[in-house]
Amino acid sequence: xxxxxxxxxxxxxxxxxxxxxxxxxISRRFWSELYVRPIEGEAGARGGATAPGRRPVAGxxxxxxPAEPGRLFDPGAAMARKRGALEAEARAFFREGGDPRAxxxxxxxxxxxxxxxxxxxxxxxxxxxxxxxxxxxxxRNPLAWDYARFRALTEVHGPWRRWxxxxxxxxxxxxxxxxxxxxxxxxxxxxAEQQLAE
Numbered sequence: 001x002x003x004x005x006x007x008x009x010x011x012x013x014x015x016x017x018x019x020x021x022x023x024x025x026i027s028r029r030f031w032s033e034l035y036v037r038p039i040e041g042e043a044g045a046r047g048g049a050t051a052p053g054r055r056p057v058a059g060x061x062x063x064x065x066p067a068e069p070g071r072l073f074d075p076g077a078a079m080a081r082k083r084g085a086l087e088a089e090a091r092a093f094f095r096e097g098g099d100p101r102a103x104x105x106x107x108x109x110x111x112x113x114x115x116x117x118x119x120x121x122x123x124x125x126x127x128x129x130x131x132x133x134x135x136x137x138x139x140r141n142p143l144a145w146d147y148a149r150f151r152a153l154t155e156v157h158g159p160w161r162r163w164x165x166x167x168x169x170x171x172x173x174x175x176x177x178x179x180x181x182x183x184x185x186x187x188x189x190x191x192a193e194q195q196l197a198e
Contacts, residue, residue, distance in 0.1 A: 010028060011026040014080075015076065034075060038085035038086050093187060148186035
């Protein structure tokens with residue numbers, strides 16, 4: 001067999017709060033979307049081959065290099081570019097599977113062992129999240145949706161320690177986070193798993 005050694009490929013806060021260290025991960029169960037390779041076009045969003053005339057996107061934009069020669073790598077700027085490409089893929093992916101505005105609600109965990117509370121509607125998964133390929137990923141990674149909602153909550157409310165008491169008590173309600181952001185984070189984890197298996 002072949003072995004590859006890397007720095008940790010775990011998710012870090014690359015916006016607000018900003019802590020790009022791979023040694024202070026958000027979770028040890030999930031991957032950093034910084035390392036997910038975006039693909040232009042809907043074929044990439046489906047996890048299939050790149051459409052004819054299209055090519056992978058480097059650094060989140062066509063024709064970009066991952067780092068400018070002679071400059072230090074800025075993970076926050078790279079993630080901002082890459083997120084735009086991955087969000088477009090996620091929107092296309094969920095649009096094909098049903099109403100992308102649907103959201104099961106429920107509670108969010110940090111992805112490190114949290115269990116859904118009474119408000120969780122995990123059995124009432126909307127059509128876009130129940131697509132066969134994503135459903136298989138979710139069955140292998142039962143905390144992925146909790147992690148995705150945690151990340152979406154963090155985008156609205158900042159670090160967990162700054163959340164209102166109600167959210168810290170896991171009483172998450174519609175409107176507390178952007179469902180599209182949660183779907184983006186779920187999609188990014190699914191794509192990371194696919195690419196690591198390649």
